[in-house]
Amino acid sequence: MQFDLNETQLMLKKGAREFFAAECPMHDVRRIMATDTSFDDKLWKKIADQGWTGITFDEAYGGAGLGLVELAVLMEEMGRALVPGPYLSTVLLAGNAISLAGSEEQKQKYLTRICSGTARASLAVVEAEGVWSLASLKMKATPVEGGCKLKGAKLFVTDAGVADFFVVAAKAREGLVLAVVDARARGVKLAPMPALDQTRKYYEVSFNNVTGEVLATGEAARAALERTIDLATAALTAEMAGGMQRVLDITVQYAKTRKQFNTPIGQFQAVQHQCADMLVFTESSRSAAYYAAYAIEENTPDARLAVSAAKTYASEAYRETGNRGIQVHGGMGFTWENDLHLYYRRAKACETMFGDAAFHRDRIARELVAPVKTAAPVSAEPEAVHA
Amino acid sequence: MDLNYTPQELKFRDELRAWLETQLPGPEETRAASKSPDPWVRFNFYRDWQRRLHQGGWTGVHWPKEYGGRGATLMEQVIFIEEMARAQAPQVAGVLGLMLIGPTIVHHGTPEQKQRFLNRILSGEEIWCQGFSEPNAGSDLANLRTEAKDMGDHFLVNGHKVWNSYGWAADWCALVTRTDPEAPKHKGLSYLLVDMKSPGVEVRPLLQITGETEFCEIYFNNVQVPKQNVLGRINDGWNVAISTLMHERATLGADMRIVFARQLNRLVELTRKISRGGKPLYDDPLVRQKIGQAYTEIELLRLNQMRSVSRIAQTGAPGPEGSILKICWSELNQRFQQAAQEILGLYGQLEHGKHAIDDGAWSYGFLRARGNTIEAGTSEIQRNIIGHFVLGLPKSY
Ligand SMILES: Cc1cc2nc3c(=O)[nH]c(=O)nc-3n(C[C@H](O)[C@H](O)[C@H](O)COP(=O)(O)OP(=O)(O)OC[C@H]3O[C@@H](n4cnc5c(N)ncnc54)[C@H](O)[C@@H]3O)c2cc1C
Numbered sequence: 097m098q099f100d101l102n103e104t105q106l107m108l109k110k111g112a113r114e115f116f117a118a119e120c121p122m123h124d125v126r127r128i129m130a131t132d133t134s135f136d137d138k139l140w141k142k143i144a145d146q147g148w149t150g151i152t153f154d155e156a157y158g159g160a161g162l163g164l165v166e167l168a169v170l171m172e173e174m175g176r177a178l179v180p181g182p183y184l185s186t187v188l189l190a191g192n193a194i195s196l197a198g199s200e201e202q203k204q205k206y207l208t209r210i211c212s213g214t215a216r217a218s219l220a221v222v223e224a225e226g227v228w229s230l231a232s233l234k235m236k237a238t239p240v241e242g243g244c245k246l247k248g249a250k251l252f253v254t255d256a257g258v259a260d261f262f263v264v265a266a267k268a269r270e271g272l273v274l275a276v277v278d279a280r281a282r283g284v285k286l287a288p289m290p291a292l293d294q295t296r297k298y299y300e301v302s303f304n305n306v307t308g309e310v311l312a313t314g315e316a317a318r319a320a321l322e323r324t325i326d327l328a329t330a331a332l333t334a335e336m337a338g339g340m341q342r343v344l345d346i347t348v349q350y351a352k353t354r355k356q357f358n359t360p361i362g363q364f365q366a367v368q369h370q371c372a373d374m375l376v377f378t379e380s381s382r383s384a385a386y387y388a389a390y391a392i393e394e395n396t397p398d399a400r401l402a403v404s405a406a407k408t409y410a411s412e413a414y415r416e417t418g419n420r421g422i423q424v425h426g427g428m429g430f431t432w433e434n435d436l437h438l439y440y441r442r443a444k445a446c447e448t449m450f451g452d453a454a455f456h457r458d459r460i461a462r463e464l465v466a467p468v469k470t471a472a473p474v475s476a477e478p479e480a481v482h483a
Numbered sequence: 484m485d486l487n488y489t490p491q492e493l494k495f496r497d498e499l500r501a502w503l504e505t506q507l508p509g510p511e512e513t514r515a516a517s518k519s520p521d522p523w524v525r526f527n528f529y530r531d532w533q534r535r536l537h538q539g540g541w542t543g544v545h546w547p548k549e550y551g552g553r554g555a556t557l558m559e560q561v562i563f564i565e566e567m568a569r570a571q572a573p574q575v576a577g578v579l580g581l582m583l584i585g586p587t588i589v590h591h592g593t594p595e596q597k598q599r600f601l602n603r604i605l606s607g608e609e610i611w612c613q614g615f616s617e618p619n620a621g622s623d624l625a626n627l628r629t630e631a632k633d634m635g636d637h638f639l640v641n642g643h644k645v646w647n648s649y650g651w652a653a654d655w656c657a658l659v660t661r662t663d664p665e666a667p668k669h670k671g672l673s674y675l676l677v678d679m680k681s682p683g684v685e686v687r688p689l690l691q692i693t694g695e696t697e698f699c700e701i702y703f704n705n706v707q708v709p710k711q712n713v714l715g716r717i718n719d720g721w722n723v724a725i726s727t728l729m730h731e732r733a734t735l736g737a738d739m740r741i742v743f744a745r746q747l748n749r750l751v752e753l754t755r756k757i758s759r760g761g762k763p764l765y766d767d768p769l770v771r772q773k774i775g776q777a778y779t780e781i782e783l784l785r786l787n788q789m790r791s792v793s794r795i796a797q798t799g800a801p802g803p804e805g806s807i808l809k810i811c812w813s814e815l816n817q818r819f820q821q822a823a824q825e826i827l828g829l830y831g832q833l834e835h836g837k838h839a840i841d842d843g844a845w846s847y848g849f850l851r852a853r854g855n856t857i858e859a860g861t862s863e864i865q866r867n868i869i870g871h872f873v874l875g876l877p878k879s880y
Contacts, residue, residue: 225759226829232760251838290839292832292846300838356623358880364880366863373613385855420816422692423852426621426861427646430854432690437850440692448829454769 099386101169105456109169115146116177122435128180133257135181135216137290144213147464149187153195157203158211158416164327166333168389173336178438179208180295182255182336182458188328190217190255193263197274197312198318200305205369206261206276218259218323220250220301228451230265230272230321235314237273242270244275249302256286256299264308265321272317273306293445295438323392326403329450330388333406336414336446337385340378341440342464343421348373351424361424370420377413384409401463404456414443488562495559502539504705508532513573518842522695528650530576533607540585542605543581550589550601557796561789564737568744580604580611580647582734584657587727590800591674591715600655612653613700614644614677614725614729615746621646622864624659625668625721629673629703631660637660637727638675640683640706650686650699653679658703659724661719677713684706693850724868731859732805733795736790736812743781743812746848750774750823753840757827764826773822782816787811803872804838806865813855813862820852830837856870 101109119142129137143149152167153159167188174183191210194203209215225232235248246266256262262277262284277284283304291298303310350370351362361367384406391402418440424428429436451459488496489840508516517527536542545560555563575581585604588596603609629642640660647656663671674801677684683706688696739850751774754764764770787808795801809815823845824831831838834846856862870876 222829275742287836289836290834292834292850298833324785326662338486355619356621359880384827395534415821419853422860423863426857427616430646430692430857432692432694434692440850440853444824444846446834448824448832452825452828454825461819 099163099383101221101386105169105304109173112170113176115142116173116377120177120179122178122438125178125180125438126294132288133255134152134295134297135255135258135368140181140216141213143183144162149183149191149213150211152188153191154203155206157207159207164330164389164393165386167331168385171331171334172338172341172360172385174443175335175341178295178339178342178442179344180437182218182258182296184296184328184332185253185259186210186216186253188331189219189324190259190261190263190480191265192324192327193219193274193320194276194311196323197317199311202276202311211261215260216255216258216434217261217263218253218256218263220256220262221321221325222252223250226251228325228449228455230318231271231321233265233267235264235266237268237275237308239268240307243307244273246275246277246303246306246308249300251298251300252289253299253301254296256301257297262301263311264303265317266308268313271314272321273308274311274317276320277303277306277313278309291445293443295442296445326392326400327451328387329390329403329407332446332449333381333410334385336443337378337400337409339439339442339446340374340410340414340417343417343436344371344378346373346436347374347404347421347424350428354426367424368386370424374417374420377417379404380409381413385461390476400459404459407451408453408456408460411447411456415440415447418443485577491661492558492562493512493558494554496562499541499566500565501542503566503572506535506539507570507572509674510571513571517573518763518780518844522651524696526576526606528575530607530610532573533577536575537606541707542575542607543585546585546589546601546605546653550597551605557792561737561792564741564786568741571745571748572741574738575607576652577604577607577610578610578735578738579613579657580655582738583613583727583730584611586730587657587674587723588676588714590726593711594710596714596716609654610649610652610702611655611657612647612650612679612699613727614647614656614658615727616646617643618645622861624724625672627659627661628671629658629660630664631662631673631708633662633717634707636710638673638708638710640675640677640703642703644701644703646689646698646858647701648698650679651688656684656701657677657714657727659707662720665825666718669721671718672716672724674720675708676714676715677703677706677708681706681708692853693847726800728860729801729803729805732809732865733801734792735859736784736808738815739812740781740784740788741770743784743816746819746823747774747777747781750777750826770826773826776794777819777822778851780818782813784808784811784815784872805870806860806868806873809859810862810865810869813852813859816852816855818848824849 120139128134151160151162155161194206215476223234237244237246249250259279261279264275264277266273285302287300289298351367352360354361388402388406391399421436424472426435517525519525540553543552544555544563545557548554571734588600597830617627631638631640656679657675658675660675661671662673685702687700689698689700691697757764801874827845830840831845834843871878
């Protein structure tokens, strides 16, 4: 056994770190997050040129066919650099949903565009209740010629402002429906939901009798959506670990150089211990994130538990790392000019995305009490594709 | 121990309640003003409220009557805070003057200084800021470098202060300066009262993580400060500054309690109004645990404050135990805001727009609380003070 990155993964990590240091330094993060949509066309194109918009997808659609641990490594570096924009929405959410639920034809139509970087997309699940759970879906899909008709509002849709299409989860007679909706279709309306994290913007997206193209329905849709969210959650925790590492690095550096009482503040045990705790938070989150990625990839029996354990821990660890990082910086840490609060804001967004710590603790307990069969990967051609 | 109010205390409370009955701005008015994005709108609202309180004789309630206070006992001061919390009254504009600098002037000021400054602090006519911290003198305040040179009839001040709350609104600054560069660092300091309109004073707003400019930096470039504006003795500024800091630790939290009480009330109301899974939030045992914990901590702050006030009533001035209160209120607020975030879920992080609960007050509260364990002396420094000065452990640095 070897629980560590292999040669290629290490190379990917190093490459990604250098890439983002050069292509997306903090002053660019600040510039991009200050725009309406937090999107930079040139940066997106460069990310696509690296093959990262198709990192885990099939080569048949222009993807790189890499595994989830590779994705986790990339996300870690993106989290470290606080890369703004629709990567999570497009690749992790919409991309995986289509890859898992779509027909061959649909994948050719949508996934190839995601892989090539020519389309951006997002996933619309959460509704007015504000919970990332399929059980709380209310939006109705009614079958019509060529698809389904959608009516209702979705909230907390990430990066909708630059999406070309949405994958929408709704309810129909036969259960869940996953459908693709063109963002420019009549009856689709966006309204920004300004939140703490300005690097990844939230929107309300309302659908007023809009026709969607059905990807999957019923059990196939449910399995695909659950796996999509689990995948995204695992990748998100890797992103969180990367953010924590950066907060830790900035803070340790500051503790070594800032002097009070003629002493570097890092010499005070009260400060040293905070830094040590931050390291424990970071390393533990990283272990959990890597394992979650591996477990989903390999479909281990505890995959869902691994995802929930990672998200439970990292949700609190990222916030707590931010708390301590700012604390060690004193007044400096409370200024807009200092980068720490940008991570702190991101930490808050990550904490609540795909279920917070309480949600995942609950999921762990339920799973332990009454294990559900792990969602098997959905085959390329799900049985019931059309309504 | 007798927790019943004396007849005199009851009379004080009833009088205040009767006054509040007719004078308190409505909750809608308070909410509208306190969520304005324009800091001056908020500030002017709080200043108007302070004026009204002053006209009713309700500012500086425990300041001596001769200086415009009400001459109330410390216990009555506690009652005052309780009643303000109960009524969910707005804040006042001149907090630093009323809570920290006024009491320092009462203690150390000359009759002329008291005459000149105190009444205007009470009425809100003059707003004060605290010019203590410098880029290289935060926790190690005594390391400050801002220089005040003795020019005979005045001091010539040169230097740079940072993180000065309300510097942008202040008419006066309580400025700690170095007057004797040769003396050991705690010995050569003097506490000056500086008119912010003096030539050579420049205020630059600093953006906080909340996106507001609540604090500033202040540059002093050949600023002349008349000798009669030294508070306390020349080169004894450290002791005067400590008296401000003791007030800061002991009393700022009292003011915060009014805010906490208002917010907890509102949070409870929200758990009734918002439903999830077809049930009101308070139906969720986790939510109830969080509310219960928040109530407990806010209540403990109240009780700690009451005992501390009783102690101050006996000894005359706040002591290092104030650090206990400082730790209590600042850390409780961080836990409380986090609990509120957890209860509000995804909605808690919204800053504006129609979905932002209370127009973003909760995401703001979450960020703003982060500063609480830094401002007014960091939690680490408060713990050092408790360890050394209260518990008598050897000095750690
Ligand atoms: C919102 C806000 C409002 C403020 N308002 C004012 C104001 O109105 N007027 C004013 O003068 N100042 C104000 N301040 C400044 C505040 O008092 C200082 O920020 C604070 O004292 C810390 O100083 P510093 O920022 O230089 O941090 P530093 O002193 O550099 O501290 C950095 C870190 O080192 C730790 N540390 C330092 N020394 C020790 C030690 N001996 N043992 C253990 N740990 C140690 C600190 O706890 C902190 O975690 C404000 C600050 C904030 C955040």
